[in-house]
Amino acid sequence: MLSIASKRLLPRLYSLSTTSTSRTASTDALNNVKIETDEFGIPTTPTWSVNELLSSYPSPKLSPETVERLYKLSALIPPARDTPEQQTVVRDLEQMIRLVEAVRLIDTTGVTPVPRAVKEDADKQAFADSIPEATGRKLLKYASRVQDNLYVVNKA
Template sequence: MLRTTLEFRRVLLRTRLQRLNSYLSSNPTLRTDVETDEDGIPIRPTWSVNELLSSYPKPTISPAKLKHLHTLSALIPPEEGSPEHAKLTEEMQDLVKLVEAVKLVNTDSVDDGNGIPDGRIWAEGTGIDLDAEPIPVDENEVRGRDLLKYSKNVSPEGLYLIDSDRSK
């Protein structure tokens, strides 16, 4: 059923794109110079993210802010003044620029129903079969806390210990 649903959606999308392409090509006021394939999909990109973002100002991230972000992420920051630090700062500034540009998009005219996006991974009407038989478990398989017997880093209380190269 899932396959037929996907095939149906592909056919429907292809039909709609062909109609749109036909409409655009028959109406000279709407015609564009974009070359498309038989399904109405542009052959080459019509715009790029870099081109779009080039008009936005680039934010600055101070070394202290970058260090703070690393602390929040439990990561060790590169040494200040190093090429890695400069590259990471540049990449973070680009990410902040992208996020700020996305936040500027006016979405007032978008009707989103109840405001909750549809996050299903299955087509509507399908899903997990809750009445299915459970998967048999191998009795010889080591599971759960028994796995800690094979570790060298276990506390006397039976907890797994993690070495940290950060001091706090």
């Protein structure tokens, strides 16, 4: 049986079927194309590519002024205009924006978010929980001077 995590890795349009020899994923939308999967139901070869996905989305155009403003906001020195370096930066930024826009267009209605596997402060919590903290009267035994269960501090 496939784990929930491996089912989520496959696109929703796939219907999973198991046979005695191997596990395969098939889809009616792709004319019953068989995709070979490993024992966990994960495809052994890519089922799609980012480049293929992005080819169906229009490419945004960034003006040199916009790129210079981004550099200024980032406290970086922009490359000189009309240089190969600037053209490379503009092309890379346009591709990143294109990818972000493609991801934003994905319909996620009905998809249950996966809970975080690790809390952001897990390292702090694990440390704090694993070592019991001495508090209150337990700490008084380390003080050089104590009177009536209170610390005594010498005035300078």
